[in-house]
Amino acid sequence: MQFVLDGKTITATPGQTILKAAEAAGVYIPRLCAYKDLIPHGSCRVCSVRVNGRIQAACVQTVSSGAIVEHDTEELREFRRDVIDLLFVEGNHYCMFCEKSGLCELQALAYRFGITAPKYPLLNPKRDIDMSHPDVYLDHNRCILCGRCVRVSQDLDHKNVFQFVNRGLEKRLQVNGEALAATDLRVTDEVVASCPVGALMKKRVGYAVPVGDRPFDAQPIGADIESGKGGVA
Amino acid sequence: MKSSTATGVEDVCRKFGNDRTRMMDIVIAVQRRFGCVSTEAMELIARACGTQRVEVESVVTFYAFLSVKPQGRVVIRLCNDIIDWMKGYQDVADAMAKELGVTMGETTADGAITLTHTACIGMSDQAPAALVNDVVVTQLTPERAREVVRDLRRHLDPSQLVTMVGDGHNAHPLVRSMVRNNIRHRGPVHFAEFESGSALRRALARPPEAVVKDIKDSRLRGRGGAGFPAGVKWELARHAPGERRWVVCNADEGEPGTFKDRVLLTERAHQMVEGMTIAGYAIGSDAGIIYLRGEYRYLLAYLEAVLDERRRAGLLGRDILDTPGFHFDIRIQLGAGAYICGEETALISSCEGLRGDPKNRPPFPVEKGYLDLPTIVNNVETYCCVSRILLQGAAWFAAMGTARTTGTKVLSIAGDCRKPGVYEVPFGITPDELLEMAEADNPGAMLIGGPCRQMIGPGRFSGRICYDDLATGGAIMIFNRARNQLEIAEHYLDFFIEESCGHCTPCRVGLIQLKRLVHKVVHGAGEPADLQAMRDLSRFIAQMSRCGLGQTAPNPVLGALDGFPALYEGLVAERKPGLLSTFDLASAVVDAERRVGRQSQYV
Numbered sequence: 150m151q152f153v154l155d156g157k158t159i160t161a162t163p164g165q166t167i168l169k170a171a172e173a174a175g176v177y178i179p180r181l182c183a184y185k186d187l188i189p190h191g192s193c194r195v196c197s198v199r200v201n202g203r204i205q206a207a208c209v210q211t212v213s214s215g216a217i218v219e220h221d222t223e224e225l226r227e228f229r230r231d232v233i234d235l236l237f238v239e240g241n242h243y244c245m246f247c248e249k250s251g252l253c254e255l256q257a258l259a260y261r262f263g264i265t266a267p268k269y270p271l272l273n274p275k276r277d278i279d280m281s282h283p284d285v286y287l288d289h290n291r292c293i294l295c296g297r298c299v300r301v302s303q304d305l306d307h308k309n310v311f312q313f314v315n316r317g318l319e320k321r322l323q324v325n326g327e328a329l330a331a332t333d334l335r336v337t338d339e340v341v342a343s344c345p346v347g348a349l350m351k352k353r354v355g356y357a358v359p360v361g362d363r364p365f366d367a368q369p370i371g372a373d374i375e376s377g378k379g380g381v382a
Numbered sequence: 383m384k385s386s387t388a389t390g391v392e393d394v395c396r397k398f399g400n401d402r403t404r405m406m407d408i409v410i411a412v413q414r415r416f417g418c419v420s421t422e423a424m425e426l427i428a429r430a431c432g433t434q435r436v437e438v439e440s441v442v443t444f445y446a447f448l449s450v451k452p453q454g455r456v457v458i459r460l461c462n463d464i465i466d467w468m469k470g471y472q473d474v475a476d477a478m479a480k481e482l483g484v485t486m487g488e489t490t491a492d493g494a495i496t497l498t499h500t501a502c503i504g505m506s507d508q509a510p511a512a513l514v515n516d517v518v519v520t521q522l523t524p525e526r527a528r529e530v531v532r533d534l535r536r537h538l539d540p541s542q543l544v545t546m547v548g549d550g551h552n553a554h555p556l557v558r559s560m561v562r563n564n565i566r567h568r569g570p571v572h573f574a575e576f577e578s579g580s581a582l583r584r585a586l587a588r589p590p591e592a593v594v595k596d597i598k599d600s601r602l603r604g605r606g607g608a609g610f611p612a613g614v615k616w617e618l619a620r621h622a623p624g625e626r627r628w629v630v631c632n633a634d635e636g637e638p639g640t641f642k643d644r645v646l647l648t649e650r651a652h653q654m655v656e657g658m659t660i661a662g663y664a665i666g667s668d669a670g671i672i673y674l675r676g677e678y679r680y681l682l683a684y685l686e687a688v689l690d691e692r693r694r695a696g697l698l699g700r701d702i703l704d705t706p707g708f709h710f711d712i713r714i715q716l717g718a719g720a721y722i723c724g725e726e727t728a729l730i731s732s733c734e735g736l737r738g739d740p741k742n743r744p745p746f747p748v749e750k751g752y753l754d755l756p757t758i759v760n761n762v763e764t765y766c767c768v769s770r771i772l773l774q775g776a777a778w779f780a781a782m783g784t785a786r787t788t789g790t791k792v793l794s795i796a797g798d799c800r801k802p803g804v805y806e807v808p809f810g811i812t813p814d815e816l817l818e819m820a821e822a823d824n825p826g827a828m829l830i831g832g833p834c835r836q837m838i839g840p841g842r843f844s845g846r847i848c849y850d851d852l853a854t855g856g857a858i859m860i861f862n863r864a865r866n867q868l869e870i871a872e873h874y875l876d877f878f879i880e881e882s883c884g885h886c887t888p889c890r891v892g893l894i895q896l897k898r899l900v901h902k903v904v905h906g907a908g909e910p911a912d913l914q915a916m917r918d919l920s921r922f923i924a925q926m927s928r929c930g931l932g933q934t935a936p937n938p939v940l941g942a943l944d945g946f947p948a949l950y951e952g953l954v955a956e957r958k959p960g961l962l963s964t965f966d967l968a969s970a971v972v973d974a975e976r977r978v979g980r981q982s983q984y985v
Contacts, residue, residue, distance in 0.1 A: 191928055194926050195887075231892075238891070239891045318891070320885075
């Protein structure tokens with residue numbers, strides 16, 4: 150089946166999401182909560198596109214034949230910038246001394262969108278760091294509630310280490326036990342590598358690759374998709 | 383030996399078949415028995431239901447009426463909706479807090495009584511009101527509030543607070559509440575006589591397709607507010623592939639200012655259940671769920687009795703009214719204090735024993751709803767309409783109202799008027815007519831359909847209540863000319879911030895930023911550019927949010943900006959050069975002000 154993306158006709162398979170169909174055609178739609186082939190979460194809204202006039206999350210919305218999809222418009226770029234900005238000010242993101250720098254998808258999106266300083270006032274929340282586990286730590290300051298860990302732990306690791314608790318601004322990630330050490334999380338679990346930001350981190354390997362030599366230091370996020378070499382997510 | 387908690391929790395889980403999808407019932411029952419769902423209880427529930435503790439915690443922490451930490455034996459939840467504020471909420475709250483010796487949100491030292499506030503409990507026509515455990519107390523004054531506390535201190539038995547009962551079925555032995563119905567105008571759809579079984583007999587005499595056609599011909603649109611054609615929804619569900627189909631009744635009216643479903647549930651339960659049964663027959667379903675908001679728990683025993691009565695009369699159960707092969711029964715799912723659960727996919731999540739997060743759409747519930755089966759969700763009023771349409775015919779129904787919005791509408795009217803209450807009126811009625819009927823005092827603005835809809839000024843009082851002009855789910859709030867629209871907008875932003883599920887970024891984080899902007903402007907620290915920033919952010923949140931809550935939450939702000947521009951413009955001024963516009967000096971010095979015990983003087 151075919152649909153129109155920014156005026157270009159794109160071929161897709163029935164049931165495919167707009168995000169995947171665009172990706173296959175070499176068009177990078179920015180995203181944060183989307184990950185591999187997991188059931189989409191639709192929460193970050195970075196991948197929002199206009200489908201027949203209505204804004205939808207491209208990671209969730211499946212392609213319909215003949216749909217008119219707008220993606221790279223000034224309005225949507227502005228909206229996406231706002232989403233990224235809001236995620237920055239919601240948590241405590243200290244890029245300049247974060248060991249995830251250059252590997253962090255949130256930071257990489259900010260680079261790509263030319264965000265140099267937050268537009269909205271910082272919320273400066275008080276959040277905890279869970280250092281209890283021998284090999285992994287969980288820094289809630291940098292968590293963006295994308296839910297990748299929740300889904301990867303359940304669907305790929307077949308465990309249930311993470312879940313969300315509370316609602317609204319109080320919503321946060323919770324581990325299945327008193328602390329990370331009390332869960333059955335192992336450093337080899339796929340979940341550890343799935344975090345797009347510096348919230349879930351391996352201990353003692355932070356600077357194995359020096360800052361400056363990291364993937365997003367070399368080229369913008371999404372460049373791999375745009376060059377036809379497949380995506381990170 | 384097992385602790386008594388272990389035995390108790392295991393009993394509860396067993397009662398619900400150790401079924402993970404019945405998590406809401408389980409945690410509500412545990413909360414009632416032990417005053418909270420402790421970490422120990424969550425472990426036990428997880429083990430019994432074959433899930434993880436964090437999954438249980440995820441559910442418990444989502445709902446306002448559930449708690450991981452112990453609460454008092456009696457929890458007083460004072461309603462803090464805007465109407466309650468107008469009718470003296472603050473004085474009542476102060477009186478209660480003083481009498482109890484606690485501040486809002488605290489429990490007395492002896493662990494007996496907790497005082498907290500809650501969003502609209504559906505009693506705007508008799509505000510200020512509170513829930514004391516499940517017991518509704520209405521029309522509170524500071525004096526009455528002190529009495530309530532003194533009485534509770536003595537017996538800790540909320541049921542003893544009911545010294546007189548309200549009208550209609552509020553006086554039913556299974557309800558016994560002091561709530562009043564205040565039915566001010568009776569229309570032909572909802573408040574005409576209704577004989578149980580009469581509409582169902584008419585339906586069963588026809589093939590199911592013909593019943594769907596009746597609903598389509600009546601052009602009935604869902605009464606929840608979105609106005610989707612009910613017949614189309616039924617047809618989609620009827621033809622969707624699935625082993626079973628579900629009929630869900632949304633009795634979670636949580637829109638601030640709405641209380642008409644509460645009255646229909648009290649007085650027209652049979653008519654509603656009959657409408658659900660007709661829907662079951664029409665779409666080929668054998669099972670229904672009534673999702674009853676936790677705030678209306680006081681109606682639960684009565685509604686259960688209605689279902690029982692209908693089972694005995696052959697109107698529910700197997701081979702209904704001797705129709706071979708038509709089986710249909712209903713269970714009631716109780717909520718636990720979450721406005722978002724009125725959104726149909728969130729409501730379904732809650733019925734499935736999950737957090738009340740809305741689901742991604744598509745697929746829509748008519749294809750994949752409750753437990754991934756085709757499901758129709760209609761509200762209380764819609765099902766009541768269904769029964770009447772089957773009795774009187776589609777043409778009779780379609781002849782009322784406007785061309786594209788047929789029938790009548792039950793409205794709940796509250797605020798600055800002498801006759802707050804429930805009015806069944808034909809669609810197309812004007813706000814002016816409503817103001818006259820309700821005997822409004824010097825009206826300056828009306829909120830048509832709750833904060834998620836629109837605030838209108840006198841310029842639109844001659845408009846029409848229908849889906850093409852002034853759409854409403856049923857809440858009409860009247861504000862006189864002395865009320866401050868901006869304060870109302872800020873109040874409702876707080877409401878939406880509290881009730882957001884937090885799933886998507888625009889709603890979760892955008893609303894708090896919008897609130898900061900509004901607060902800054904309302905308190906005189908804003909500049910002209912902030913008004914445009916408010917519009918831009920509102921538009922962003924409305925367009926980018928995943929569900930109806932975020933999509934409509936900025937409406938109070940936009941309504942105030944559009945309808946009452948002079949108010950905002952009067953509050954903003956160009957700042958001195960060099961001042962950072964995003965810096966809110968007033969809130970930055972709050973801490974210091976508190977320490978020195980005086981207000982800062984700055985320009």
